[in-house]
Amino acid sequence: MSVGLSRVAVQLPRGIEAVDDVLVRSGCRPMERRMFAKVYGLRDSPTLAADERMEDLLVEAGRAALDGGPAALILYGHTLLMAEVDLCGEFPDRLRSRLGLSGSRFYGLSHINCASVLRAVELARSFLGRPGADPDERVLVLGGDQGSASDRGRFITGSTVAGDSAIGLLVHGPGAAARPRYRYLAGASGRDTRFHRNMRMPAEEFALFNRICSEQAVETLDRAARAAGLAMDRLDHVMLHLSNQVFARSFSRQSGIPKDRIHLDLLAERGHNFGTDALMALQHADRTGRLRPGDRCALVAIGLGAYFQAVIVEVAEDR
Known part of the structure; x- marks a missing residue:
């Protein structure tokens, strides 16, 4: 569908x-x-x-x-x-x-x-x-x-x-009267149970989580990309969980996705906003004219616990 x-x-x-x-x-x-x-x-x-x-x-x-x-x-x-x-x-x-x-x-x-x-x-x-x-x-x-x-x-x-x-x-769904701005291609979820203590994790567990969360996010995105029939290097834009620049650099290095495809424009002025980060970055990229029809955009979120979610969408023709 x-x-x-x-x-x-x-x-x-x-x-x-x-x-x-x-x-x-x-x-x-x-x-x-x-x-x-x-x-x-x-x-x-x-x-x-x-x-x-x-x-x-x-x-x-x-x-x-x-x-x-x-x-x-x-x-x-x-x-x-x-x-x-x-x-x-x-x-x-x-x-x-x-x-x-x-x-x-x-x-x-x-x-x-x-x-x-x-x-x-x-x-x-x-x-x-x-x-x-x-x-x-x-x-x-x-x-x-x-x-x-x-x-x-x-x-x-x-x-x-x-x-x-x-x-x-x-x-x-397919019968909607309004033309969609984005077409859903695929998604993937993940979890790492080592970090189930969430905000109650001791300092050493927080440090470990911060070191490896990009690795887990990359693995989740790779599964979503493959479900969409794509390699990660075919993704045109990546809208990340906006925790900090260190995470973004680590994600870029581990995924092989160039930094110029990862949207960090909003990091300084808005920082992290829980589960809305990736979608706010998508809206900002669209509003500022950075998206073109056919572009594939990856949305990535990370939740303490630890939970990972990736969704891939394709930009449709604008009216």
Whole structure:
């Protein structure tokens, strides 16, 4: 079945916080703070303003993706547990109502951390391919977390600082009226159970995870590329999990994919934003005119735990 993806809708908060300020509050020493700035390439992190709520970002991203149309299913991928009162309780019903989708089913996807949003794309594809599915059905995929709710979840030891953002996109089958911006080619998932302690890992396990996560991400992407009938060197663009520059350099070296194909434009100004990184990079590349019809784009996500997800899409002809 030919599955298409719409353009990605990105919603950012009005606030911006310096990564260094988060590191200071987290008790990092000057040497580690310099490492984050000079070596990791992290500068700013999008942060909700005092009068903003994460729910509002998700609603705006969802409305932009829907563009007035329906969706049979909503999948919300997130890393953090619902930290604020306004994101608990009746959150699914309230979100469906605000999106004009009160009759649609809603499921949250979590506990695979930053791999959750790209995994939601895979689950949307499975839903659209189920027996008896209408060919014109659409699935709304939402993603985003409020990193600023707690520095404990925002600062990831020896790796990155996470911010607040939301994305929305539609996944639809072959009968959709709107022409898809991207054609789904293949995907692959992976897990390394050595890192099941997640944020409770001791320092030596964090160090090991940071050393080998690019190796695991490359292996997952290689399986996705082969499923699409491609070698990794045939990929035109790679949109990575934006933890830091060191990870990107290691990924490039281990995969053989040239650095100029790996999109890091947003790293300094947005840094890491949980499961939305790769899709925000895709949206940015499209918006700035870097994508051409027929280009193959690889989206890669890594979640502590450790979980890996890769999705490969092909850019379709624009209208």
